[in-house]
Structure formats: C-alpha cells, structure tokens
Amino acid sequence: MNTFIDLAHFAAHTGQSLGETNYLTITQEMVDLFAQATGDNQWIHTDPERATRESPYKSPIAHGFLTLSLAPKLLAELYRIESVTMGINYGANKIRFANAVPVGSRLRMKASLQQVEPQGTGIRAVIDCIFELENSPKPACIAELIILLFD
DSSP states (O other), X not given: OEEESSHHHXXXXXXXEEEEOOOEEOOHHHHHHHHHHXXXXXXXXXXXXXXXXXXXXXXXXXXXHHHHHTHHHHHHHHEEETTXXXXXXXXXXXXXXXXXXXXXXXXXXXXXXXXXXXXXXXXXXXXXXXXXXXXXXXXXXXXXXXXXXXX
C-alpha cells in the first residue's frame, strides 16, 4: 500500500501507477447481494441452474456495475492519504465493460493517478482503473473515476 502524507504528496504522483490489488474471487453470494440491493434479478446473474444451461458462459455472471462498485474497496488496498478527512467517490468520466465476469472468476484492479485539480479546499482526482480477470487478456472493465479529497 502507498501511504501519502497529504494531498500535495499524492498530487505529486500524477501520471504514475498507484499499484495493483490482490485478486478477489467473485462469488454467487456477492452477485446475489448486489441483485437484491439493486433489484436487478435477471436469471443470467441469479439463477445458476439456468445459467449453466443457457448462458454462453455456462455460469452466472456478475453485474457490470458490481465490478465497478468494488472500486472504492480496491482503491483502499492501494493507497491512503494521512491528512484526508473526507473522500467522496464523485463519479466517472468513462466506463467500458469489456468482458463478462463469471461467478468464480478472480478479479484485480490496476490503478493510476491521471489528473489532479484544486477543488475548493481539496482536490479533484481522476484515477484510471483497469479491472483485470485472471488468465484473460481482455479486462472486465476500464473506468476513469473521479474522487474528491479534502484535508
């Protein structure tokens, strides 16, 4: 994990990698909880028997936004800024879901700090995130996330 003293120290790493996380296994329980929370109970996600029969992946797949929703948790594995009292996941500039994530897949994230701008008493950071699937040349998701950070 990278530890930064303050926002200036963090901003000095613009254009650099923040690292890569350990792999995380996507479980059916994670998919089901996401489906319950969002009301998106499509069979491709929540019905393992039907997915085994009818899905081209022969297994349920995670919702695309489940993958994206893991970003804050995974970013927390990569860095912390000692002086920050509040961080807000503000949104995303770009998101592309490039590959399905079957249940049982192992996923990790690589992130880099692309842009930092002053924002009131804090900064607006743009972080490029690539969600990689183990043993796949094609990523699950590529996203450009916006985070507001305040001392």
